[in-house]
Amino acid sequence: MANLFSADWMNQLKDAWNNDPEVSGKLAEINFNSIISCGFKNEDDPRGVFVVENGICTRAGDWAGEQPDWDMRADMKDWLKWVEKGIGMMGMGTAYATGKLKFKTGDYGAMIKDPRMAGPFVKSFNLMKQIGADELA
Template sequence: MPELFSADWMNELKDQWNNEPEVSAKLADIAFSSIITCGFKDEDKPRGVFVVEKGICTSAGSYNGEKPDWDMRADRKDWMKWVDKGLGFTGMGLAYTTGKLKFKTGDYGAMIKNPKMAGPFVKSFGLMQKIKTQ
């Protein structure tokens, strides 16, 4: 069972992402390309990186200095809760407004107002539930 945001965990997320048309195909439709990083609020650097090119995750692994377009941070306990129970639109809005989910890079407000991005983004959190995580 991989550790949250380890290279193995990020690669399992990559496989889930690419196999979920409600995420990868929907983002391919809008030619979404970004470098996405994830980590913990109390750390300077993110832990994992996820590279998306035209909706498809082309690489994933441990963070190695890449410049993120999106850098999401939360406390470990909150990440683990979302990995276990998921996070829908309402939960994501609450997590963001209460400061549990922080975006060090990226415009959450603009993204959530764009249905072509918001739907796949929220669904991507559901993919985390499919990964056995320690």
């Protein structure tokens, strides 16, 4: 397994995303374009970046200063819990409401109310469970 948010890990997530029609296919239907970054709440900068064009992830890897449309943050222990166990719509709402999942950029409330985005968003989190992750050293 690769380290969480490493370039290798982000590219494994990219492959899983592009191979899942419930994520990439559904987002292609709405011409979803976005730069998504993720990292840890206690750090200024995100760790990984994920570039989506018309639902397909065209580039993933280490964050290199890109301006994200969505920047998701959580503590290492929470990310690893979601990687291990997955997360559903209820769990996602609870994580957001309790502050375990933060959005430095992006409107979680608007996104989760749009079923065309909410379903693929939750499913994208469960792709992490497919690939697993090692904790950062």
